[in-house]
Each structure stands twice: as C-alpha cells, then as structure tokens.
Amino acid sequence: MKLYPPIAYLIHSGTADQDERKQRWIRIINSLSLVTAVLAFIMGIVFFFLNRKLQIIIPAMIETAGFIGIIWLNKKRRSQTAGISMMVLQAMGFVYFGILLGTAVEAILILLFLVNATYLLYEKGPERTICLIAIAGGLITTEFFYYTELVEPITFAHTTTFILRWLCILFILTMNTLVIRFYKEDRNVLMKALEEQKEELVRSNKSRKVFLQETSHEIRNPLNAIFGIVQLMRMDLKKAANPETLPKLVDDLYVASFNIKDIINNILELSRIESGHLDEVKRKEIYIRTTIRNTANIYEYVANTKGVHIEQKFDEALPNNIFTDETKLSQIINNLLTNAIKFTRHNSTITIHTGVKEKSWFVSITDQGGGIEKDKLEKIFEPFVTEKSSFIEGTGLGLYISKHFAILLNGNITVECVQGISTTFTLSLPLSDFRRATILSAKEDPLQIRFDNKTILVIEDDKMSQALLKNYLSGLGVNVITANNGLEGLAAARQQTPDLILLDSHMPKMNGRETLQRLKEDPALLHIPVVIASGDAFTEAMDVFMKAGANDYVIKPIVLATLPLILERHLHK
Known part of the structure; x- marks a missing residue:
C-alpha cells in the first residue's frame, strides 16, 4: 500500500538496519500508535466541542503526545520499551475514558482490540504477560468504579451520547480492523513461505529421485x-x-x-x-610436475581398457613448485581425466597440457570424443547433467564439483569444443600460487621409493585390508607389524617401537580416536608419526584427527600408488 511520505516516515521510524521480522514488528507498533494518536486527537476535539469539558480534551491531547512518543522510542532503537509502553498506554486510556464516559459509550469493547494486539505483537515471553496483566488490571479497575460509583460519569444529552457512542464504536472498529489486517498480512507471508517451501521440497524430491537413479x-x-x-x-x-x-x-x-x-x-x-559446509582451503607447497604425472599414471590403467594413451606436456616457463591445496587440485584433475576417458574415442589420445598464460597457470585436458553440442555447454557444470555418448554415460557430478573447487582456489574451469573432433577442459589458477612457493626438489617416482629397514605398525580390524597393506608395504622394504584393534596396537607399539603407525579410524574395543589419544599421552610413543586411514571422507572427521595429533589422513579405499609419497613425508624427514 502506497503511503504519503510523512506517514511512511513515521511508520518506518526505527526500522533501518533491522532484520525483516524486526522491521515488521516495529512497523506494526508505529502504525497502531499513529492511528491511535490521530483518533485520540480527533475525538478529543469533537468531545470538547460537544460539551466544552477539559476532563476530555486535556487527557486526549496527552494521550496523543504519548503515542507520538512511542514512535520516537522506536526511532531511538528502544523498540521493546516502545511495545510495552504502547500497550500500557492503551490500557490506561481505556480505564480513564471508560470511567469518565461510563457505560453509555461501550468503551469496554476496546479490550477486544487490546487482547488481539497483545497476541499479534508477542508470541510468548514476559512482555506478553505484562500486557495481559495490564489489560486485566484495566478491566478490574473499570468494573470496580462502575460497581462502586466512586466517580460519577459525565452525562450528555441524548443526541450527544449517540454521537459519542458511535465515535467510540468507529474507534474500536478501526483499531480492530487494523489488527486483523496485520494478522492477514502475517498469514499471507506465512502462506507464501509455506508455498515456496513446498515447491522447494518438490524440486528437492525430484532432484533426489534423479540423484538416486543416476547414482x-x-x-x-x-x-x-x-x-x-x-x-x-x-x-x-x-x-x-x-x-x-x-x-x-x-x-x-x-x-x-x-x-x-x-x-x-x-x-x-x-x-x-x-549441506552448505564451507570447505577450508589448505595450501602447501607441491611439485606440480610430479602431481600431474602421478595422477596421469594412475589413470593410465583406466585409459588402457579403451586403448587410450595419455600424453603429458609441460611448458618450459612452468615453475617447479606451487602453493595450493593438493587434495582439491588432484580431485579436479581426477574428475576432468575421468570425464575425458569416458568420452574420448577408442584407441585415441588424451592430452594433458600444463603451462603459463598471462596472469595464470593452467592445466588443460583434451579428449578426442567428438565434442559436446553447443546447447548443452551452458549446463555442463550443473549436477546430473550428462552428455550421452555411444560408449559411456557420466554421473554429471564430477564437473560440478570440479568447478566448485576451482572457484575455491580462486580459479575457474572453461570448456572449448571443436565439433566432431575434440573437447578441451581448462583449469586456470592465479600465478600468485607460484610466487608464494619456495624451491622444492623433484620427487621420485612413487614406484621407486623404498623404505628398507623401516618398521610400520598397521592397526586395522579388517583382515582383508590388513593383509593387503602388509603385502604392499613389504614390497617396499618395510618391516610390517599388524594389530587388530587399538588395545593390541598400543601393546605392539610398546613392545617394538615402530617408525610410523598406520591407524584405522573405526575399530572395536578401542577406536582410532581413542588409540591416537593414548599414543600422544605416552611419552615413549608420542613422537611416532601417525597416519589415519578412514572411510570417512568428510572434512570434519579429518579435522578431528588432525587436531588430536595425527600427522596425515588418507581416505579409503587407499590408492596404493599414492601411499609411498605419504609415507615418505614422515619417514624420510
């Protein structure tokens, strides 16, 4: 509803910098106060001209000033005081004019407005109790004076009484109509929110259904x-x-x-x-060529099943080291490579090109799958969107997640297509990643790293996982000790001090978290690096273990080719 600027100014006084719910609450108080002030002023003038009695005009003008003062309180950010004061002032006006005018003007009906206004303004709490007590007190006081006749009401001529009675009825109807209007607005807001929530639930259920079907x-x-x-x-x-x-x-x-x-x-x-979880970016120095090579080598197995060769190109201008989140970078490249392998032709080549261009460094992955239709390029980074091919369909999640991670790393992912020939996805990240990095030596090939004369304690309750790790680590020259749970692991560590402990997070008798705590409390064992192996891929779980003293965290199923690099960080210091 459009209001004249002066009226709008009064109604919106005190609403600046408040949340939407608080603004509405203040506007209701200001509106009720303004309407009451105007009606009190008009009725005071009319009553005065009808009987020339100061007992009416003076209190009416005081009441008018009081309700204008309520708006001033809101402007001064004292909204709670303003709300209580308005209700108390309404109750006082009801008592005074009810006693003064007697039963002829039906002033008792104002109680209906006061009760409605109380429940409109206060859902619960001491404020509502105070208002209801004030209303009840006003009713009892008025009825007491009616019954005892301690104060004689002002008498009017029949016509004057009729006019005054209808003025009071109009006042009561106006105030109650205003309250009902606010109730209706509240209902409309709630219904709109409910409808939006219903639509959101329908969309969510539809998305979940598609998600479950795709997954x-x-x-x-x-x-x-x-x-x-x-x-x-x-x-x-x-x-x-x-x-x-x-x-x-x-x-x-x-x-x-x-x-x-x-x-x-x-x-x-x-x-x-x-879920709205904010991913924390954990930057560290990494050797970029080794990271790209290791990832590509892992995916060679997958590519070989289609006769696909993965070619790697590195620009000479590419620095050796970067300062970035290795986990997120690796997952982006993993998803882009997975996508490329799915859509490229059999017996074709995928090219990974890493280099520097202007103010960014990039990793571009080009397949030979024939490209993506133009009308689908705009939605390619949305979840569940997949480009159908003659050989494989994707989940549609990888590109969406990769884009999310790229933005977290202050970068972006773009896609270019040569229709019928190829598709290129390019991850671009800021060159500042290089400036913050110091010089690191190149890492060895993970398959060539050995740990001769090193002892690793594997605490793992799953026999198959335990046997797999023992077999693999033994091949790297490691002396492997195994334990089935935390209690056995502590005993084994005290009997023969290992160089590193590989600890499962979920075990019977004593879980990984408690075992880690016991290890860090033992002076003879607290220096031993502990690597947690867990099926829980959520960041919160990893943070709990890292804060408790773990040195590293790997997610099951473990990619064995990456395990030597993790162990090297802690065994070859």
Missing part, C-alpha cells in the same frame, strides 16, 4: 563388472585355466573398482556442498 545406475555398472570379473577369475582358477588371462582380468577389476571410488567421492563432495 544407482553408475554404481551398478562397475559393480556388475567387478562381480562378473571375480566370477570369471574363480572359474579360471577352478579349471586351472591359462594364467595369461589373469592380468587382463586384474586390470579390468582395478578399473571397475577405481570408477566406484570416484563415484562415491563425488557423491560425498556433493552432499557436503549441498
């Missing part, structure tokens, strides 16, 4: 492959078949397992983003 479909494909491959391997073993077929089955098994790992990682990241 179920994507997990079932590699899971079906794993199940089928294992059955073939069992059949070959039973038949004592030619062992030459085994390497191919093992490679396929690795690829299917790797796909499931990527899907689950993306699902976890999506749930974290949708």
